[in-house]
Amino acid sequence: MSRLHRARASRVALAALLLSFGLSGPAAVSASDSHDRQLDTELAQWERTGYNEPKEALQGLQALRSSRAEANRPDHALRIDYTIGRVQAMAGDMDEARRWADRLENRPGGQPLALLLRAEVQDRSGQPVKAGELAQQALADLDPGCPQETPTFQVKAGCDWRSTYTALRIVARAQSARGEPASAEVRLLRALELAQSAGDTFATLMVLSQLALNAQDLDQPAVAQQRITQALQLAQGDVGATVRLRIVESSMAALRNDTKSQLALLEDGLRLAAHTTARREVASMQASLADAYMHTQQPARAAMLARQALPVVQEFGDQKLERTLRHNLSVSLVLLRQFDAARREINRVIELARGDNDAVRRILQLRELGEAYAAVNQPREALRLYHEERSLSAETAQRKRESALRQLSHKYDIEARQRDLELARRQQALQDQELTNRRLAQYAGVGLAVLLGLSVVLMGVMLVRVRDTNKRLKANQSLLRAQSERDPLTELANRRHFLSVMDREAGDAFRGALLMIDIDHFKQVNDRHGHAAGDMVIREVARRISQAVRSDDLVVRWGGEEFLVFARTVAPSALQHLAERILSGIGSQPIAIAEGSLRVTASIGYGHFPLAPALLPQHWEQAVNWADMALYTAKSQGRNRAHGIEAVQAEDAQALSQVETDFEAACSRGLVRLQTLLGPEQPADGTH
Template identity: 30%
Template sequence: MTRSLVLWVWMGLAGLGPVQASERPDWQVLERNVLAQPGPAAQVLRAWAVRLPVGSEEHDAIQALMGSAQLRLGDDVGLSHTLDTLRHGGQLAQALGDCLQGERLYVQGDAEQAERWLKRAMAGWPDAALRTAIPRLRCVEWLARVKTERHQFIEAANLYRRAIGDGKTLSLWRQSLLLSGLAQTLLYVGQWEQAQRLNTEAAGLLDQMPDALAQSEVSRVESLLYAMVPNRADEDRSLQAMEDAVSQARLADVVAQEVKTLAELAGKHVQRGDVVRGQQLAAQALELAQRERAPYLIDLAQGYLGLSLVVMNRQDEGLRLMQGVLDRLQSAGRLTPMLELLKQQAWALERVKAPELALRAHRQAQALAAEMTLNEQQAQLLALQAELDAAQIEHDRRELEAQRQLNAQALQGRQLQVRVWSAGLVILLLLLPLMWRWYARSRAAQRALAVITSQLQHQSLTDALTGLPNRRHWHQHVAHQPQASGGLCLIDLDFFKHINDRHGHAVGDEVLVAVAQRLQALLPPPHTVVRWGGEEFLIRIVDTDAERMRVWVTRLLDVLSRKPVLTQAGPLHITGSLGWGVFPVAPHGVEVPWDTALAWVDALMYHAKQQGRHRAWGLWSSQSTDVDAIAAGVNDPGRTPVAEGLRLVEQRGPGAVQ
């Protein structure tokens, strides 16, 4: 009540008379009111629109903020009118209109189209117009949010840094929001310490100028930090921080922030086993999001509500709800929340003991993560190549300019007397060393470019931790041979998550390196050992059959468990679960593509884990030549195989229990 009264008094003062020379809109106050009280804020903005000269930069910016208020009020007619007015204005008005359209598409859940409009806005923004004011920074910040959701973290971080640099004169609460946004983006790429430092800096600013909205975002990022502390996640403090974020969001009266924090708090309660509380919080978030008429918030709340329903054994209802959200996220290009929801879905299905569905969700998450990582690497390579190309172009331009000047001097020299010819010759001799230096630098730059290109290509094909070929290397390796051939084996280290949780990721990395060394020692070229991802290794053995492959698998089980791995936490006993097969499938030589062969050995490896770990299951032979029938038997070894004559074999590691 007090906040609303103050706002209405301020509105009354804002509407008094024409603007004086010393009066200008306080953009931060206006933006803050749009977020918390869009209805009264719209009245204030209308008062400013009347007082400011039509066509001025401030008038155009007021119109854009008016559009943001109309978006939050659900005033589609008013918003369309505002967009049409801006698009028929000058260059700044058009850029503000494009930015508002991008904000509108983001709220509607379409991140891909939002990115297009926001980039267009930034490209069309006049250089001298409102550079450090809130209207421009809001556009940069919206684009950074969209980049984060589209898994373009490097570009998002650069945009946040740009906004922080341009916003040094902003109020402390506004700077705090930008710092927390950058902290969350860096957290996605594993830069935990830098993210913590930035969020601590954001919290320090609020000690000087308290603000509920900024404090809510600081607490929300703090909750994410506690949940992702390397080697020692603190779920209790993470839960408390998220509850503080919800309280501050309610105090700030910003519905979007309240929905976001409520939904994430619901997920934390579900993961801690308090499913009923999680379902209640998710339902509250969904009710608020629907009242706000913001599809991107509705998707967030529905995703966590579906998660709670799955864990409450309302599996069909929960999965249907989550699948609808996943489909909309994929269609809109919102890859980051899509990946997070797939991971949550896999966890929930494992929790309710639905292994086949959990495996499918896990595979979808793995495939999406691999695709996004590859796209991110390609984007980095293209950016680096663009920088090098720009440097080369600039060098060539300078060289051509120098050559042009030299030619002009030579032409002028031919028209002068003998003394001028002598002077020209002296100038030419003086320029020759400079030209030689330019040439030497050009050659050095080309050599450096070749070295960097070679290094980047090697890095993109090699796992940085173990030095083994990675998944991309494997796909290039088999690209020329569409049908699977030879022995194929997929290994997953048993209880590896327990090692990470108990001893830390540094010890887990030592285990992965030691296992990689053992596998390489056992299987030198022409065999292939690949770091497939996480604690999984893929092996291809050439020139083998089922009998010899079984011997290889026995040796693999033995080499993994024969002696402990020596780590900084002491010796650790390691075992693995294996799935294998020899292709084409004997005795009729059934050929399948590599993707199918990988799916079969993955299913057999998963079955080995279900049967007690420290063992292997393999596809020995099939009397049937029906690929679908073989797949049915491989994917469910516990029942009578659909393919008559399908032979699957089990091998237990040394000391494995029945």
């Protein structure tokens, strides 16, 4: 017997064994249902084989496609052809996968599977947002056939649960890439319900691992640990699944800044994978280890591992992992001062990401590159990446807020519709009562008068209730608007509120003072003391800033560890004293945290607008940018200080724009005169 037939025979036997241990449902099932489940299990096994051995899987699937038993079932033929296209995508042959999608589209019932296969191609090409759009279209036809509530023992006949499950996970990845983890969780829980209902252990543990990462994005570490523990319990004895879960565990450890655990998990996973034929799992482990070494200041080892993994990743056409590897390689090369080679890798990453809207990944890449350039004293490139990252972070944060507001608004809309339905029901009951009253009026006039009186009372009660309901609804809507403009951690105004103030009061002729404030070395606070301590520091700094400013000044949490003060009426001569009070207020006394106390300082950039001496009009966004550039100068010259813009030599708007374009050079040439204020002197034992 050939190796192919032996492999196929063993997998058929394994399929039957799996069916007997949890996939077969109740004992009394039809022959058709049994055949459907056996095919589903066999296709799932070929998919797993195809991840590392696509040629073997494609040969087995082609043999299955040609068998006489399957030729008489069009629905089975569709699922087999979809699986062939999916394995082609796993192998990196995207053109062949697209051809299989075209074939599916032209056959009865093949449209949703064609859309799903095209979504797979986009997802494996590193385009998660485009993939999510296609998968969402496929779900419109796939999901209605599946049960909407958890069944007692199995999915119902007519439900292509595996395709629906795959589409839900792709949509969830797209939502995570757009910075919408709350929406992604809804999709993943639905996928988990389907996998558990079908009794598929591997599918269940895979979606549990995705739920664990999503819980990390939602800042729910306990939930994330619970999910990954469930997945590991299911994976016992399955080396391939355990290796994949080690990668997920290491990602979670990295998010917790637990570098020791991250390296231990990756090295254990690499040890497990090395004793198998799982070349892709080995490459994935090498990629994750390269990332870990990059973040632990071992750029040479990171670059070596990235170069070892690249050939395998390119062989399988895994552009998503290739992007990660090349990014880690570019950061490592920057740290090794091999700038030309680093730029080539950066350009290759940009080329691979063309058309992708994965903002979360791009923000992380910009931050890591900026920190690397700053570490090797390349301030111009670091500043450019810093501004690009901040702009993209602001857009992503806005999308997160809008997503949360949409969900909250949807909740209130449902409650309003329920109230309307209840009102309509009561009004209908009232109308029915009136009809009854009319019939009774034929027999008793007195009874008519009584019933009419009762009707008037009921209508009055209803009107009062409707009025009260409308008042509560309006109050809830006002509260929602107010909450959307407050930062929940500090209770300060947020960026949304500041933008609304600027829309009302500012424009192209902004007047007043701006102070941009950034907590020094805040990342070290999170790394050394944890995010809970970081939150305590942010709250206390917000309180100290609020105490230092005047009652009519607006204090805004600008984002992360940054704050903005808008002083509408402060005189230019008094602005220096305001900056001194804020510096002293933040840095003069330590901040109490759970582990003891912590000394924290801040850097400030400030200016009074329009800028002296020309007093040229500026839009408020330009004013914010000037204060931001002064802040960056303060941080680059030692932190724990404030730099204020005293004067700018510019006769017209064009000259002012040129100074703004290259602020650092303008300062060097004396076109910008800065005022420097030093913060409180810190003790010799350090600040953190």
